[in-house]
Amino acid sequence: MGFLFRVRIASFFAGAATASIAGFYLLYKDYMFAHDAIRLQRAQWVVGLIVGLVVKACAMERMLANF
Secondary structure (H helix, E strand, C coil), rough: CHHHHHHHHHHHHHHHHHHHHHHHHHHHHHHHHHHHHHHHHHHHHHHHHHHHHHHHHHHHHHHHHHH
C-alpha cells in the first residue's frame, strides 16, 4: 500500500510541475505578445507626433516666408 501511494503522489507532483511549466510558458507568451503590441502602438504614436510637428513647422516656415 505504501509503495503505490508514493508512486501516485510522485505522479501527481510530476503532473502538477508539468502543468505549472506549461502555464508559465503560456503566460509568458501572452505577456510578450501584449508587450509587443503596446510597444508598436507607442512607436506609431511617436511617428504620428513627429509627422504632426514637421507639418506644423513647414506651415510656420511658409507663413514666415509670405510675411
